[in-house]
Amino acid sequence: MGSDDLFEAVSHPLRVEIVKLLAKGPRRFADIKRELRIKSSGLLDFHLKKLDNLISINKDGFYVLNEKGFAALQAVEAISKYGWQRRAFYLNLLFLIIVNIYVMLTMAEWLPFTLVVTAVWMIFYGYWTFVKRHVSLKPRS
Amino acid sequence: MGSDDLFEAVSHPLRVEIVKLLAKGPRRFADIKRELRIKSSGLLDFHLKKLDNLISINKDGFYVLNEKGFAALQAVEAISKYGWQRRAFYLNLLFLIIVNIYVMLTMAEWLPFTLVVTAVWMIFYGYWTFVKRHVSLKPRS
DNA sequence: CTGCCAAGTCAACAATCCTTGACACGCTTC
DNA sequence: GAAGCGTGTCAAGGATTGTTGACTTGGCAG
Numbered sequence: 001m002g003s004d005d006l007f008e009a010v011s012h013p014l015r016v017e018i019v020k021l022l023a024k025g026p027r028r029f030a031d032i033k034r035e036l037r038i039k040s041s042g043l044l045d046f047h048l049k050k051l052d053n054l055i056s057i058n059k060d061g062f063y064v065l066n067e068k069g070f071a072a073l074q075a076v077e078a079i080s081k082y083g084w085q086r087r088a089f090y091l092n093l094l095f096l097i098i099v100n101i102y103v104m105l106t107m108a109e110w111l112p113f114t115l116v117v118t119a120v121w122m123i124f125y126g127y128w129t130f131v132k133r134h135v136s137l138k139p140r141s
Numbered sequence: 142m143g144s145d146d147l148f149e150a151v152s153h154p155l156r157v158e159i160v161k162l163l164a165k166g167p168r169r170f171a172d173i174k175r176e177l178r179i180k181s182s183g184l185l186d187f188h189l190k191k192l193d194n195l196i197s198i199n200k201d202g203f204y205v206l207n208e209k210g211f212a213a214l215q216a217v218e219a220i221s222k223y224g225w226q227r228r229a230f231y232l233n234l235l236f237l238i239i240v241n242i243y244v245m246l247t248m249a250e251w252l253p254f255t256l257v258v259t260a261v262w263m264i265f266y267g268y269w270t271f272v273k274r275h276v277s278l279k280p281r282s
Numbered sequence: 283c284t285g286c287c288a289a290g291t292c293a294a295c296a297a298t299c300c301t302t303g304a305c306a307c308g309c310t311t312c
Numbered sequence: 313g314a315a316g317c318g319t320g321t322c323a324a325g326g327a328t329t330g331t332t333g334a335c336t337t338g339g340c341a342g
Contacts, residue, residue, distance in 0.1 A: 006220055007148055007151050007152045007157065007216075007217075007220075008152045008153070010148050010152075011148045011149045011151075011152030012149070012299090012300085014300095016148065028318080028319085029318070029319050029320070030317080030318055030319075033318095033319095039302090040301070040302060040303075041318095041319075041320065041321090042301075042302065042303075042304090042320090042321080042322080043300075043301060043302080044320090045319090045320060045321070045322095046299085046300070046301075047300090048320095050299090061319090065275070067275070067276070067277050070223075070274070070275035070276075071219075071220050071223040071224075072220070073275075074219045074220070074223060074274070075148075075216040075217075075219045075220050076148075076216075078212075078215045078216045078219040079147055079148075079212050079213070079215070079216050082211075082212040082215060083212075133211070133215070134206070134208070134211035134214075135208070135211075136208050153329090153330085155330095169288080169289085170288070170289050170290070171287080171288055171289070174288095174289095180332090181331070181332060181333075182288090182289070182290060182291090182333095183290085183291080183292080183331075183332065183333075183334095184330075184331060184332080185289095185290090186289085186290060186291070186292095187329085187330070187331075188330090189290095191329090202289090
């Protein structure tokens with residue numbers, strides 16, 4: 001999958017919006033124009049032409065994302081999900097602490113086992129999050 | 142994570158190459174210039190300035206990807222991996238067929254169980270691949 | 283001191299991008 | 313048949329981008 005022209009295609013905010021909109025379902029020209037509050041037909045025409053190889057027109061004349069368009073959508077979503085990876089890690093950590101406290105209070109004999117299992121899990125998950133995916137501990141860089 | 146300016150940053154082939162290169166490790170100006178065979182310093186300067194908020198300069202004066210840069214890298218990788226999802230599905234299917242044949246030939250009494258488990262797995266995996274991620278069955282659209 | 287390299291900066295210019303606004307053509311509805 | 317909507321196309325022009333090549337500044341080697 002050539003990433004060069006694909007990024008160029010979604011390198012304008014409006015085109016990202018169009019891709020996101022078409023991911024929800026097929027739309028006609030005027031639907032896109034209305035839903036994204038675009039005043040000029042020429043403007044929409046210009047950007048649709050830029051998105052040429054990410055979208056297709058189906059048999060009813062609706063614009064739809066093609067496979068390359070969905071690939072672009074995954075790239076867009078990868079970025080918006082990126083900021084959540086650190087938060088997901090902390091939520092996971094919190095959850096496992098609660099589990100351990102619960103085990104300690106109700107079935108204390110299982111605590112060593114639970115502790116080891118959750119610790120191993122957090123080590124693997126932490127490695128994957130912070131080393132492999134380069135998420136940093138500080139919220140701002 | 143604002144995806145707009147991020148896509149704009151990697152909307153040029155050379156800038157994608159720079160991000161991929163810096164993902165391998167810190168580089169100095171002349172390193173990038175040499176490794177990507179860029180003739181003009183001005184050209185590299187121009188594109189590095191465009192990548193301004195994806196990269197930082199560390200204490201040794203090396204260019205490095207910052208967190209936003211790694212987010213961009215994930216987007217780039219999401220696209221290059223996209224073409225493999227269908228192939229991965231077929232490889233998985235092939236593997237499960239082989240497993241079933243093996244089970245049939247060596248421990249035939251387990252076949253109904255294996256068949257059900259692998260079928261359920263393929264249904265879930267297929268749903269995730271083709272419906273949720275919009276990978277199409279035809280190689281070309 | 284002289285020359286060379288690293289690490290840029292800057293001016294200039296062509297190419298392209300983005301946007302507007304005008305226009306076209308077909309279909310429906312009053 | 314006139315008005316209005318849907319689905320565009322096109323020309324013009326300012327803004328931005330991409331590229332080159334000349335220039336600068338500082339460090340180091342001979």
